Amino acid sequence: MRKIDCGISETVDQASPTVSWENLRLDKLWLRVISLMQSGTHPRPVQTLALKDRKILDNRKHLIVSAPTNSGKSLIGWLTLFQILKSGKRAILLEPLRALAREKTDEIESIAKDLGEILGKPIKVKISTGDYRIEDELMGDPPPGGELIVATPERLEALLRNPMNLPWFETIGAVCVDEAHLLGSQRRGATLEYLLTTFLTMVTPPRLVLLSATLGGTEALEQWLSPCDVIRVTERQPPLEKWIIALEDGEEANQVAIATAKDILPDPTAQLLIFVYQTKSAQSLAKQISEELGVDGRAYHAQMSQQQRESVRQGFLSGDCRVMVTTTALALGMNLPASHVVIRDNTFPGVGRLGAGELLQMMGRAGRGERPGVAMVMVRPKDGWDVGELAAALRAEQLPELGSAFEWQWGQEKVPQGTTQVAALLSRWQVEGATQEKLTSFLGHSLGGRALVGQVPVALRWLESQRLAYEDPEQGTYHLTVLGRRATRAVLPLPVAAGYAQLLRDLMTVDPQDKLLADWKPLDHLLVLDLLSERSPHLRRYSAKLKLQVDGWCEHYPEQVPLLFRKWMRGDEAHSRTVEILGSLGLEAQDAGRAQRAGYLAMFRVMVLGMRSQGLSHSSISQQYGIKGLEGIEERWRDELLWLLSGISKLLEIRSFYYHLKEDCQADFKRVKRVKQYFRQIRFQTYALQEQLKYCSPLGTLLGEIRRVAPRHFPKIGIQSIRRLENAGITDLKTLSNLNTEELVTLGIQKRWVQQIQMYIAQRRR
């Protein structure tokens, strides 16, 4: 291997220590705020530029702050928000990840009180990410109170779908977008851009402050936001050494990585951050490092549970953990003070090579306080990057251009691009409806306007074809159908909603007696969602064994077996009619064989979830069915399903299908009533299922209800108590209600929880 020096990115003029906050000619007020937030610091270049030269606190233009990580952007963001708070309006901080949102909230909550005194207004900080795990909140919930709100773009966008919330948006005075370069990203960009477009087109647009990693050209962006100030700092503080480690043929990446670590770690203050492509390799590499170098090396990746990740973070911050191996996916928002960064993979199979910008973004994580950082990219002979080319790029710090996510062209989408936004707009304007012109002119104000505008008719056509929207020929306006409205309000992915509804419509068409609806099973929900979801985890390959196990399970628990599986999917290739189901769900046609296998894999996953929801531990399941890393993936998996379930439960209502029943099925009143009844059952199934999944317990439903009836603002009974009950073999209300206080206490349940339980039982008795 050889190391190629790719230069040092340095601050040209070291922030001369003589510059102090007092030199920035700020009002006393702000000095006090600053000393409250970070006493004993000096202004960083970007801050001087913003506060002194551009006087951002005196003018009211929109703002783009483009600077490297750790350069002090966030303070600028905070100050602009506080200024709005002072003027009595709401301020919003947008964070791309729930975890980050949580972090920022904690950060500010700790000083909220003093801050309030300085600003002369009490400041309530609220977090709002639509995550039940964080604040017991759902996407569809009404907007939060509080003056300062930390939220995710997705949550805010969800709020916009309900006309009732629009007045709330009028109260917003400023919005600060962290990691704003995400505007360009495939997955997150669209929502963010749509959101900003909304703000820009409001009668009185709030002040927008975009905090971004160093960007290339921002002209397009400036134009979009004008009037707009750009605060731009490319120089890093502290400086950063950039290296390439070129591997020879035959050299093994992990070995090189470990060797590199070995060189670095002798320095007791050094901490190393290694980026790899896959979760699996993160785990293994961390393991190797700990073993071979005898240091505390840990993996950190998306498939770990919240707590798992948090503990790793703490370890690294405290310095106990010297090496952290993480996935490139988490590069974003990783605010960890590493002295060194090593990027092991610059090219991903199937995806291609990372851009120089993205690489620099990750390298930028190196460096701490005044201490220069060292960052290395490993390049294999077969990688997408040629060493010379990359070296040049890194030296030139050639920065990413920021474009609109809508300008991306990517093929294999189920839904035409922009459809989600169109649906969201129709939902926002549900009362008056919207003409094609109205939609076009709104989307025309977006950054990627031109690209998007062309999409409007396509999107509308798709929505109509899926019975999510219809046109009012009289007025020439478009409106969402009941189905469409419920789906958008619940922030369901449109293909999921559409597929799910189509399936149900087909069932009603083929079965005038509604027998099928009658014996629909809870697990059917999971089965459909699994088939529709793009993010179902890979647990095992399909095999005869797997088929056997699934069939075996089904024999064993006939009453749990999903209707769809029993009637359509079960059996070998010759018999299985999975294709039909997939057809109804609007999934692209496959040959019978693949369909049948897909069906079984789905059923297998459903089965696993079923067992979890009945309280079986991952370990036992993993053992019995030979699944690897279930614990890691399971949490995110369940979260996703919980979210989808809560959404689906909103669809399962007679009115969503009334038209179909009356017009297509010629249903008489009797049938409508019957169907209504069945939908009720099915809806309750989803509620129960949600609670069970949430708490992984047959008593989940019970727990959920107890928590619901417990007096508000009081600590509520938690999962541990439920576990204790389960361990004592209590799995239903009946047995539970037979126990008296003493017995419950002896089971190790705290008195107050016992009271809550009995309060609930008492109510049920009524």
Add this chain to the structure above:
Amino acid sequence: MISNPAKASANKARSSDQQTILDSGLLTIGFNCVLQMPTGSGKTWLAEQAIENVLLRNQRAIYLTPLRALASELGERWHQRFAGRTVGIFTGDYKAQAMSYQRSQLLIMTPEKLDACTRSWRSHWHWLPDVDLIVVDELHLLGDPHRGARLEGTLMRLIRLNPFVRILGLSATLGNRQELADWLNGVEYGSSRRPIPLSWQVVRYKRAQEKPELLLREAQRAVEAGGQTLVFVQSRRRAEELANALKDSGLRAAHHHAGLDHTVRKQVESAFRSGEVSVLVATATLEMGLNLPVRQVILYDLQTFDGVDFVPLPVNSVWQRAGRAGRPGLDSSGEVVLIAPKWDGQVEHYAKGQFEAIRSGLSQVNGLAEQIITEVASGLCRTQTQLEHVFAQSLAAKQHRLASVSETIGAMLQAEMLQETEFEGQPRLRATRLGYVAVRHMLSPQTVLLFKQILETAFLETYCELSFLDLLMVAASSADCQPLIPVDFEALEDLNQGLAQEPSTLLGLSCGELVDLLQADGKRLLAIFHTALIARTWTRVGATFQVADEHGCYAFEVERLRESMERLLMAMVEIATAVAHPDSPEPDWVTPREKVKILAHMVSKGLDEQTVTLTLVPGIGAKMARQLQQANIADIEDLALAAPNQLTDLPGIAQKRAGQWVEAAEEMVDCHSSAYRYRESLPVGKVTGTRWSPDMADVDPYRLRRALSLKVQGQDGGVYRITGGLDPHRVKLGTGQFSCDCPDFSKGHLCKHILAVRLFRGERNLEELVAALSESGSGLDLFQLWIGA
């Protein structure tokens, strides 16, 4: 969206008049406009065009109609016609759900409702200025003795508050169209051209009892010709009787009058429209509005009761009624049949259609006084000069019949409805508390004064305590009591007994005192008694129908009486507060204020003084009170003594509530609010009947009394014409023998007409009889009142 006029009118060929009016642009140019066209010649369609024109410009329009029923009918129609625009109906009908003025682009209102809006114009300022057009249907209402002055005042206020509003007045019968147009600085268009001409025909009878046959004959003729007949008669009773008579003779007949409640009326109307009913016998109610074209209109009675006496029908009403004749496209002409006595030559002139002129109600001091106080109270005028200027614009002024503004102001100052204050050295008028009461409750000043005076005496001489009936009589005696339910001669005896059982102070007064106090006499005073008694029964029974057949009136009337009485009593409460005695009386004495208040409560809920005490308990409403009453918890004391579980047996009462109620009741009983608090311990009134001396067997006292109320027109050739009864009759004196053409005589009785003539001729023994009649004992004699002796 609004359909374009062409399409709208397509389904209906335009008459030449309609065309001329459209072409002349009368409806769209800036001028006010008075349109006089015969009934059924498409005034409403023209109004529609004008309204549409305004709506298309996104301005507001008001359509003013005196009839609640018509308002809702038009509401439905225009809801279709102007789909996409909001049509609001504002008739003060408490059943109708509240609509938003601001959201309505077309407001269908009664004059009273609009009046209320202009009186409190400040709180209606968010919509009044947007009104561009006001269509005043039945413009001749300006001449109505009760509603005319108010309509005039309202219109004047409206155009001063909103100079952009245009008035389009519609009527079929105006004697002075030009004058009205001039008053409004507007233009006028008149036409007597009817789509179908009227053919007038007078059918004569010798003796009144022939009338029904004549009617039958005429009606049959029309029905056989495949048409329908609309018969107008002067009284509800007669409407019913005749309808039944016609039914008996095989015609499909029905009756229609204000006594029927809304739904029944609607049924009758639609039955008539659909043709199920071919003959409809109606009172004046059908005179205005409702669009029911028929082949034939028969005016059975050419006289009407003007509240005091029977007088000939005015030309206006005859034409309003006759106008219904002639179905477009079916009849070549509309038949109008007048049934009149042979000797009555006057009826001929009806056909000429010379309408009476509309006379402004502001010529009456009372009408003017009300408007003056309103102007001052609503802050539109502050000085006499200003008032002079304002009323100089009135129709009355134009007709040189305006009552003196300055004198009226003086009177109002005297009466403490107005007071004078200094402002920056200038004298300024302000409305007193009383004045505001009058304006807020839309009461004529004399009503307020009446209440004030009576309540004051009630305060000064605390010994004189007024009973509930007394208070109701006072309310009924006010000009604002609608309806005042007259009593028939036949019902006097019942009334007599009814009153005899009622505790009352007023009925203890001598007739003279009472007449002075209530400012009413004769039949009107009787009507007051009757009305008050009905209201009182209502507080005991609480079910309109029951009340109705106890007193031979109509449920619908009782309902309206309830509304009106409630309003009057609320006002009375405020007046009582205004004149309240400074030193507060001892707690056990029920002040008139409290008494009126509780009475208002009783009337609005239909509860008697005992049960009403239950509703003093928070959470107990009228319905619940009645429920409790059924459970033998008749008053607050019972409740205080009751055991909660006694209540919980009743449906819809939870343990908790029951407990609370009982507690509350206990507390209240402790502090003087007992069930007996309102129980009346007064002596009953001294209403007496006349003792009759038996020495003139053949003369029937009743007939004699009624004879006294008749007019003898003098004789020609031994033939006397007698009027004043339901029908005019003729008495012939031949060879010492009197004969009369009335049905009574034909039955072999000595009829009242003959008695009248004998009195007219001054037969002494008869006069003695009358004297005997007159010398009644102390206290009231209802018969005396009826006679007016």
Add this chain to the structure above:
Amino acid sequence: MAQRSLKTRRGELSFPAYVPVTTFGKKYPLDDLIRPYLHRLAPAAMVSYYYAQEMSPETSLRLPTLVDSGGFAALFEGSRLRQQKGLGVLEINRDDRTEQLHPKTVLEFQEEIADVAFTLDFPIPPELDTKEAKRRQRLTIANAHWALDNRRRRDLPLYACVQAWDVESARSCAKQYANGGFEGIAIGGLVPRARNLELVLGIVRAVREEIGDLPLHVLGLGHPNSLTQLFEAGVDSVDSSSYVRYAASGKLWGQSHQRIEEPTPTDRLHLALCNLATATGKTLPLSSSQMLFSTLRMSGTS
């Protein structure tokens, strides 16, 4: 020449335009009576920054609303004009509390309620010494440019205000706005100079020469007598409250010798509407104007 006009959020404002001034709040109740009728007679309405504070959704106008900057408060007793970071900021003592009028506060507010906004300017009364006059002009100009630079609402036309003490100073002030990107130019501070019509017209002509085809507004001058000359001199729009001031004292434009004795609120309303109609060249409905004149005929003359 084509019909000149200005596009606003609430529709086209076509020139020449007489823009009536209206107020909110308790001080002038007559304005509350007139307001609902303004849109029938006027192309737009002017509300001063100070009164606009009282504006509420219910009372808000149904026609393009011009909102000035409230800079005239510089003339009030005890108000101080301070320079802050190159901008002109006004400190006003209103009932013993100082409120600050900063270009930012003004613009922020205008963005919320105005359809046309005027930048924060500081009037220069005739007797003011040149040094202070220059300072005021400098700050006025600075504020104007700042406002344009910081306007977030894109559909809010912005008028830069000219403040000057003579023709030349006006010209130089206008020069600095000419190609700045403003939607219009306004001339302020002319009210105290109204008597000297020559000077006024001179200033107007000078400014018009500098600003080319831009819309030109004159603040506070709207007396019927001077209207035509102003328009001829190149003014596109003026605002004034004279129509209501006349009415308040029972007078009608053109018949100022005549006045209604003890006018009622509605008399005043009618007079104001008539005056306004005269100024804007609109007509009142025939019937109501007749009624009005009968009122006048009625009234004794004094």
